[in-house]
Structure formats: structure tokens, C-alpha cells
Amino acid sequence: xxxxxxFLFKFLVIGNAGTGKSCLLHQFIEKRFKDDSxxxxxxxxxxxxxxxxxxxVKLQIWDTAGQERFRSVTRSYYRGAAGALLVYDITSRxxxxxxxxxxxxxxxxxxxxxxxxxxxxxxxLDADREVTFLEASRxxxxxxxxxxxxxxxxxxxxxxxxxxxxxxILNKIESGELDPERMGSGIQYGDAALRQLRSPRRGQAESAxxxxx
Amino acid sequence: MHILTLVSNKHPxxxxxxxxxxxxxxxxxxxxxxxxxxxxxxxPPPTTETDRFGFILGNGSTAGGVRxxxxxxELVRQREMKWIxxxxxxxxxxxxxxxxxxxxxxxxxxxxxxxxxWPLLCGASxxxxxxxxxxxxxxxxxxxxxxxxxxxxDLDRQFPFHExxxxxxxxxxxxxxxxxxxxxxxxxxxxxxxxxGPVAAVLLMNMPTEEAFWCLVQISxxxxxxxxxxxxxxxxxxxxxxxxxxxxxxPAAYKHLQRHGVEPLMFATDWLMCLFTRHLPFxxxxxxxxxxxxxxxxVLFQVAVVLVRRALGRGEQREECExxxxxxxxxxxxxxxxxxxxxxxxxxxxxxxxxxxxxNKQTEKELEKWRKERPASTFDPRGRCHGxxxxxxxxxxxxxxxxxERAKGNLSIPRSSSTLSLSPSLLHKRRKRGSKSDTSEWDGxxxxxxxxxGDAWGMQSKGLNLWRGSGVPPLPEDRAQVKPSxxxxxxxxxxxxxxxxxxxxxxxxxxxxxxxxxxTRQGPEEHTHFTAQETSHSQxxxxxxxxxxxxxxxxRANRPSxxxxxxxxxxxxxxxxxxxxxxxxEPHTDARxxxxxPTERHTDDGVQVHTSVEKDENMITNNNAAMxxxxxxxxxxxxxxxxxxxxxxxxxxxxxxxxxxxxxDKSGSEKEAETETQGEHExxxxxxxxxxxxxxx
Numbered sequence: 056x057x058x059x060x061x062f063l064f065k066f067l068v069i070g071n072a073g074t075g076k077s078c079l080l081h082q083f084i085e086k087r088f089k090d091d092s093x094x095x096x097x098x099x100x101x102x103x104x105x106x107x108x109x110x111x112v113k114l115q116i117w118d119t120a121g122q123e124r125f126r127s128v129t130r131s132y133y134r135g136a137a138g139a140l141l142v143y144d145i146t147s148r149x150x151x152x153x154x155x156x157x158x159x160x161x162x163x164x165x166x167x168x169x170x171x172x173x174x175x176x177x178x179x180l181d182a183d184r185e186v187t188f189l190e191a192s193r194x195x196x197x198x199x200x201x202x203x204x205x206x207x208x209x210x211x212x213x214x215x216x217x218x219x220x221x222x223x224i225l226n227k228i229e230s231g232e233l234d235p236e237r238m239g240s241g242i243q244y245g246d247a248a249l250r251q252l253r254s255p256r257r258g259q260a261e262s263a264x265x266x267x268x
Numbered sequence: 269m270h271i272l273t274l275v276s277n278k279h280p281x282x283x284x285x286x287x288x289x290x291x292x293x294x295x296x297x298x299x300x301x302x303x304x305x306x307x308x309x310x311x312p313p314p315t316t317e318t319d320r321f322g323f324i325l326g327n328g329s330t331a332g333g334v335r336x337x338x339x340x341x342e343l344v345r346q347r348e349m350k351w352i353x354x355x356x357x358x359x360x361x362x363x364x365x366x367x368x369x370x371x372x373x374x375x376x377x378x379x380x381x382x383x384x385x386w387p388l389l390c391g392a393s394x395x396x397x398x399x400x401x402x403x404x405x406x407x408x409x410x411x412x413x414x415x416x417x418x419x420x421x422d423l424d425r426q427f428p429f430h431e432x433x434x435x436x437x438x439x440x441x442x443x444x445x446x447x448x449x450x451x452x453x454x455x456x457x458x459x460x461x462x463x464x465g466p467v468a469a470v471l472l473m474n475m476p477t478e479e480a481f482w483c484l485v486q487i488s489x490x491x492x493x494x495x496x497x498x499x500x501x502x503x504x505x506x507x508x509x510x511x512x513x514x515x516x517x518x519p520a521a522y523k524h525l526q527r528h529g530v531e532p533l534m535f536a537t538d539w540l541m542c543l544f545t546r547h548l549p550f551x552x553x554x555x556x557x558x559x560x561x562x563x564x565x566x567v568l569f570q571v572a573v574v575l576v577r578r579a580l581g582r583g584e585q586r587e588e589c590e591x592x593x594x595x596x597x598x599x600x601x602x603x604x605x606x607x608x609x610x611x612x613x614x615x616x617x618x619x620x621x622x623x624x625x626x627x628n629k630q631t632e633k634e635l636e637k638w639r640k641e642r643p644a645s646t647f648d649p650r651g652r653c654h655g656x657x658x659x660x661x662x663x664x665x666x667x668x669x670x671x672x673e674r675a676k677g678n679l680s681i682p683r684s685s686s687t688l689s690l691s692p693s694l695l696h697k698r699r700k701r702g703s704k705s706d707t708s709e710w711d712g713x714x715x716x717x718x719x720x721x722g723d724a725w726g727m728q729s730k731g732l733n734l735w736r737g738s739g740v741p742p743l744p745e746d747r748a749q750v751k752p753s754x755x756x757x758x759x760x761x762x763x764x765x766x767x768x769x770x771x772x773x774x775x776x777x778x779x780x781x782x783x784x785x786x787x788t789r790q791g792p793e794e795h796t797h798f799t800a801q802e803t804s805h806s807q808x809x810x811x812x813x814x815x816x817x818x819x820x821x822x823x824r825a826n827r828p829s830x831x832x833x834x835x836x837x838x839x840x841x842x843x844x845x846x847x848x849x850x851x852x853x854e855p856h857t858d859a860r861x862x863x864x865x866p867t868e869r870h871t872d873d874g875v876q877v878h879t880s881v882e883k884d885e886n887m888i889t890n891n892n893a894a895m896x897x898x899x900x901x902x903x904x905x906x907x908x909x910x911x912x913x914x915x916x917x918x919x920x921x922x923x924x925x926x927x928x929x930x931x932x933d934k935s936g937s938e939k940e941a942e943t944e945t946q947g948e949h950e951x952x953x954x955x956x957x958x959x960x961x962x963x964x965x
Binding site: 093120 | 418421422425426428429461462463465466497498499500501503504531533534536537538541542546593596597600
């Protein structure tokens, strides 16, 4: 791979169905709004390298299905996530009310130390707002979350959300609060050489043979 | 002619307004779309041009992305004739010439007939017939508001670049709403799962709303139970099965996945749940569905194997994917690796050596593990339908149940079957059907009850196996109640009619010499009834309908008047025949037969049939058994046929490839211009299957 980066973080995007998770991801990666997105079944992926405090960080983003029943499946994706965007829709109280459940899942299944940013999406639909900024802000504070209101449509605060989350993780690494070497931290060093060393040689021997298909 | 063919590819109800969509029958027209990219706006230009599936051209979406023209009109025409022939004599063809159905499913169902064939294959047609007004009732009734809201929100997220689904008021989105809404009403305990959206949408592209609804019901309930239910247990379970399939069939790719921590749930959840609607070119998708309706879930695994092989089959491909993410991205983008030529892909799929038997065996193993890990779960996938043969068997059972009900005096209730579905006592009768092989382990769950001809259509229960899972055996009274109230003359022993008796005899002959079957098959006579038919495809539907009603009528008319004596005799014959043909494959069947005392033997011959199918899974009391025998001999015959052919089919070659090749070869004797094209297909097929065999060795 030609791309170089200092760190790789695994990110999750979680929250109820229809809150705009996939659109946030699309906006973040493609810098435009996707108005014809299919609903996510299972999980979708995206990755992007960003520059945060002079470090190149590759974000590996797992965009999960929001419908309640998919939780049994999406739970298997949480493992080893370093950060998460917890998304609700400011025009739907129902999606806001579900936040606690999502939070529990994330902390339990990913890691206690997972860095979460709360995103009140669809900021552009202010006229239909059902959840006030203040209210959500308080919730974020109580639960030690960062908080932003975003709009996947206009792109407002979208990149910001990812960057803030990544910045906090970097800070935690620097302060020693997070150890990238620890298994399941969701953080990897991005040094290409280091990665190759880590993958065993026998891997190459194996991959040389055809899949017996 | 060509234009007609293309038109026939459209949604059946759409044929009237062709002005809306100018069909592209020249490749040049389609290619022009390639330059247009990246439009993010869902609003098409006023004059909408579509590909032959109805996907808007000139839009960045690759939803359709089809550049192939499809089979030649002549070939399509020929296949249509064959299918019309099959449809018109469905019952007989399925019993006698099942390989014909399979063969035609492999070749691909003509677009004009999918509306008829898919529902027929999956049993939707039967349910529709039996529960005539149910859909209308549900459709006009109101659903739970919360579901309505969720469904409405998702409507414009299905195939936004398909002409049917462009606007909120278009018949595509409206149809989608009606189908999904009706489903939540039919199965309130399951509700709506987002993955059903794309499935329903593809159905709606091919058939009217009511048919689409019943197909969705059959898929959700019979073919893929647990796939869309609140816990998605079916998907979790099949992800584990897929893991095993990959390990077995593409070991190097499997090792790669393991090394990088890639699990099937990460890449195959929507493959399975959406039946590949989002991951295959549309022409290929339809062909895959043809197979799916024919064989059931097995096809999903086979396709998944092909996709994994295409993404990670070669060493250099795996080297490119040096981490989890890279591997996942490769798998997610597998559509690019799929050839545009659907024949090639289908041949590859069919060459994947995965038999129903193996699958059932693994299901058993996996289920054991599953139950240990999830003691509370009542999920049991063993009863799922492996294609149209199982469907047919169940349809027969249901007919019997209905007949019993009617005999009980329920005739006054017009929608007896839906009433039936609500009956709690019948709900208990839910039982699993599935693996007809290796069922000896099946009693692990502590089941100590007899085989009940379940209300396969009793739709209200949560799983196929409600009573099993909950440890509640079906009450013998459920059946005992039926018997006394049933006068013998009302028993309608059509299973014993000469007609079906001779059918089984013939079949027997065929089964003893599978290879002879094809030779005796008379290609030319198939066409005799249809030579005078119009070439118009819309006409086909009408014709088909007429032929259908015409041909089925006399068979049914025979049934009630048959004397009971005949029934017993022919049942005996049949079961003996069955046992005989079974012996080499399933030796313990004979042992069982010897266990029965001579007196029992006469009346309980059907039980032998029965046991040969379901084997040790029941400890049937003779009373019950005898009664069931009388009522359900036909059912079991059918089940048996299913087993037998499948076993042959598996013994022969472990997958349908064996049978398929056979039939393909034989098809040479049939007069058809198709042969040439088919030849290519065949050779591709041979190569594929050989490769498969080698891989296996």
C-alpha cells in the first residue's frame, strides 16, 4: 500500500435507523450528500486518512445498520473500536431516547475506553427539531461524550466530528491513557514496515497457493 | 419479435404504458450511459430511457449496470414454450419429470414467465389459491402505525434508479408499501425487517403485488426462516454455516479471512439477507433467484462461495489484501469481479459442490453448538424449504389439512385456511421438516411425539417448530379429534386414485433407472398443445392461465369418487416401491419395515413410507399412524419422492451438477435450436463441475 499514516483507528457509526449514519460517512469521505442511499444491512465500510495535530491518522469506519433487530448482528463489529459516532436525528425524539441503549452497547462491546462523540444529525431541518441543543448537550456531559450537531446534507460539522473524535484519541495516547499496543484498543501503528513485520511470513507462502476452488 | 421479448421483461402490470420507457434493444443505446457518471440526483430526465430491466440509463447508479442483451428471442421463445408446458402440467411434471424443472431453472426462467414461475416454485401460488382473499383483507386493513412509519421511511431507498421506484406515488413504491405492510399484518410477531425491502422490490419488478406478497411470505417463512425475524437468528446461524462452507470449499481464502479476523457476518450479512440484490448485476441476480426458488438456501451459499472465490481465490488477490479492511473492501466490492455474462456465473455457481445432504448434516452439527450457546433459543432451521419439491410436499399436507377441516364441517367459513392459521391447536402442530437424511440425531431435543402433518401454512407461529422448541409436544387429540368426525366417504382418498397410483409406478420405474429417464422423455410432444399459440407474451399469461385451469380440473375431479379400497392398494404398492428403491441408500428403512407386524403392515404401509422419510424422529402410535396414513399417504409419497430424487441426485454426484449434466446430455435428443447455445453452456458447466470435483478431491 502506498498510503502512509502514523495511526489507524477503528471507528464505529452507530444510532437508530434513518438518523443519517451512512450519509454522514458518505459526506465525510466523498464530501457530498448521498440522497439515494440504500439502508444499511449489516455493515458498510469507509476509510479516510486525516491530518490531526500533525499526525496522519487513517480512520477505518464501520457504518452499522440501525434497525433494532440488526443489533444481534452488528454487535460483532464493535470489537476493537477506538472511537464512535453516536448519531441521533434532531427531528426525532425517538432516536434520541434510544441513545442510552446504544451507549451501553458501545461501552460494553467495544471497550470501556472507547471515545464517543454524540452527533445530532439533520441540523439543517431546524424547523422540525424535536431535541434541543441544550438537552442533548447535557446528556453528552453526563455521559462523558463529546457533542456536535451535524448536517450530512450541508456537510456542516461532519468532518469536524470525525476529527474531534480522532484528536481526543490521540491525546489519550499521548497522555498514556490509551495504549495502542494493547490488544483490542482499536489502534494500530500505521508504519508500513512495522505492519509487514507483524504479519508472519508463512502468510505469504499460504497466499501463494490457489484457493482450492 | 425482439421488441416483444424486451417488453415482456417489464413488470407484468406495466405492459400497458410502454410509452414511458423507451426500450433499448440496441447495445449502442445502452453504452451511451457509460459516460454519464456521478449524478447524485434521483430525478430522471422527463423522457426516461431504461435498460431491459427498467433501470434508468444515463444515471450514475450501477444498480442495473447491465450491458448484455440476454438470450436471443428465439431461445427465449423456446424456453417459454417449455415453461408453459411445465406450468400447465405442473403437478405431473414435478412428480415425474422433476429434472426438467431443474434443467429449465438452470437455463434461466424467461423474464415473461417469472411472474408465474417464481410463485409456483416457492409455493406462493398455492397459498394464494388457498387463502384467496387474505391478501385483500390485509391490504385493506390497517397495520400497526409504528411499522407503517418505518416502512414509509424506507420506501424511496429501494432501487431509486429503477423506473418503478422513482416516485413516491409510482406503483413501485406503492406496491412496496402494500406488500411490506401486509407482511407485518400477517406476521405481527416478525414485523418488518429492512432487508425485506430490496427482496420485495425485486419481486415487484417481476410480478403483481399479491404474488409478490406471497413470495415474500414464502421466502421469509419457508425458505429462510429466521432471516428477518427480530433476532435475525437465521442469519447468525447461516453465517456460521457459511464459515464451514468456505472452509470446505475455498480453504485458502478461508485461511486468509481467519488470519485477518474477517467473519462472514461482516461481509455476507446483506448478501444473504437481501439475496444478493445489491451485489450482482441484475441479469445475473435474476438467474440466481431462478435457482434459489428451485433449490432454496443452498444456492445462497453456493453464490457466496463463488463471490469469495472471485474476490480472494487467487494468491495475488489475497496478497493485495493485507489487512482486515482491505479484505473487507475487496469483498464488498465484489460486484466488479462478477462477469456480465450470466451463463458463466451460473455455471460457476452450479459447480460449487454443496449438496443438500451435506448442508443438512452440518445444520445438525451447528444446531447442537447453537443450542449450547443459546439455551433459550427456540430457533430451528431444519424445517426450512429446500426448493420447490419441499414446497410441493407441504402444499399437499396443507391440502389434506384443509380437506380435514372441511370434512369437519367448516365449509361454511369461506376463508377456512386463514381461520385455520389462527387455531391454537393447529399452531401446536407446527413441526419441522427438513433433512430427510441422517435424522437419527434429531431427537436430541427431547422430542417424543409423533409426526404431525403440520399446518404448513398455519402462519401465526414464530418458528417452524414452536412446540419442539418449547418442549410442548403436539397433542395427539389434535389429530384424534379429526378422525371420528370424518366420514370415510368424505375422506377424498385421491391419493389412492388410479391416476396417482400409476404416477408413482411410473416414477418408480424412472427412479430405478435414472439414466433412462431422459431417453424416454419425449421432447416433441411437449409442444403439441402450444404450437398454435400467439407470439405475444402478454398472451402467454392468459394462455398459461387457461391451460392451467384446463389441465388441472380433471385431475381434481377424479379424487373424491375414488373408492377407499383402491387407496389402500395403491398406497401399498407405492410404499413397497419406495422401500425397494430406498434400500441401497438407506438400509434401515427395510429393517423398519420388517419390524411391523403383518397385520399392521397392510394398513400401515403408508407408515413405512412415512418412516422412510422421517425415520426415527417419531414414536408414532399405531393408531395415529394408521389414521395419518389414510389421510396423508399422498403427502408422504410426495415427501418421499423428494427424498429419493435428492438422494439419487446426491449419491450421483453430491450436487445437482450430476443430475444436471445428465439432463443436459439428454437434452440433445430434444429438437431445439437451443442446442448450440446450450452446448456452450454445457461445456462451461462441465468444466465448472470438473473443477469442483477436483477441488473436492
